[in-house]
Amino acid sequence: MTDRIVEIDDVSMLFNLSREKVDNLKEYVIRIMNGKHTTEQFWALRHVSLQIHKGESLGLVGLNGSGKSTLLKMIAGVLKPTKGRIEVRGSVAPLIELGAGFDLELTARENVFLNGAILGYSRTEMRESFDEIIAFSELYDFVDVPVKNFSSGMVARLGFSIATISRPDILIADEILGVGDMRFQKKCESRIKEIVDAGATVILVSHSIDSIKKLCSTAAWLHKGEMMQHGRADTVCQAYVQRMGS
Ligand SMILES: Nc1ncnc2c1ncn2[C@@H]1O[C@H](COP(=O)(O)OP(=O)(O)OP(=O)(O)O)[C@@H](O)[C@H]1O
Numbered sequence: 634m635t636d637r638i639v640e641i642d643d644v645s646m647l648f649n650l651s652r653e654k655v656d657n658l659k660e661y662v663i664r665i666m667n668g669k670h671t672t673e674q675f676w677a678l679r680h681v682s683l684q685i686h687k688g689e690s691l692g693l694v695g696l697n698g699s700g701k702s703t704l705l706k707m708i709a710g711v712l713k714p715t716k717g718r719i720e721v722r723g724s725v726a727p728l729i730e731l732g733a734g735f736d737l738e739l740t741a742r743e744n745v746f747l748n749g750a751i752l753g754y755s756r757t758e759m760r761e762s763f764d765e766i767i768a769f770s771e772l773y774d775f776v777d778v779p780v781k782n783f784s785s786g787m788v789a790r791l792g793f794s795i796a797t798i799s800r801p802d803i804l805i806a807d808e809i810l811g812v813g814d815m816r817f818q819k820k821c822e823s824r825i826k827e828i829v830d831a832g833a834t835v836i837l838v839s840h841s842i843d844s845i846k847k848l849c850s851t852a853a854w855l856h857k858g859e860m861m862q863h864g865r866a867d868t869v870c871q872a873y874v875q876r877m878g879s
């Protein structure tokens with residue numbers, strides 16, 4: 634038995650990148666008919682290998698566009714690698730786009746049940762967790778308001794509260810500490826810490842090096858789709874800040 638819960642083995646990801654700026658559909662059709670619409674291919678990840686062990690909390694750092702979200706989406710099973718192999722042994726709670734599964738016409742209450750169903754919970758289970766979800770989000774006064782009237786921070790609070798009510802084997806969080814106000818960010822940090830302490834495996838993408846150092850034992854640094862360094866969080870963060878500026 635191996636305690637590797639995530640194995641990323643020589644993974645590469647190729648995207649088709651549309652280079653030309655086309656302002657409207659008519660122009661687009663004309664360009665296609667003239668054979669002028671070109672797409673370029675772009676490797677968002679190149680030969681990335683990474684092993685994550687059970688109970689590890691790994692921080693993923695790197696500049697904008699370095700491939701962090703792409704890697705998370707592959708671990709969550711949303712994207713398939715062009716080359717290489719990914720194996721995940723456990724249930725994954727992906728906090729990638731908070732509130733992405735919401736129906737904006739429905740109220741917060743209805744969305745809690747809808748999201749719960751998407752995450753595989755029964756109505757009874759969701760009824761039991763409902764008060765805790767609302768308490769954590771602090772959206773008491775907005776329970777029966779349609780989500781379309783929420784601010785983006787409020788949507789994120791509700792999304793975070795629902796997604797972390799479950800106790801997944803692996804929690805994947807993409808830049809979620811940047812949403813919500815300062816006080817809610819602190820609450821999110823504490824909850825992630827609880828989840829880490831309870832023995833879950835956590836993969837966290839954040840531009841806040843402080844949060845990575847606080848919450849993660851290990852870190853990996855991606856640069857232009859390539860793995861620059863992987864090791865202890867403090868060592869990798871220090872190297873990253875030194876090379877890239879803080
Ligand atoms: N669906 C897609 N189609 C084409 N290109 C894509 C797609 N998704 C991502 N890319 C490209 O892949 C590269 C890596 O993107 P990714 O979102 O993984 O970066 P990131 O490290 O998460 O950046 P950020 O810090 O800004 O969130 C970028 O150049 C991006 O333009």
Ligand SMILES: [Mg+2]
Binds near residue numbers: 701702
């Ligand atoms: Mg990203």
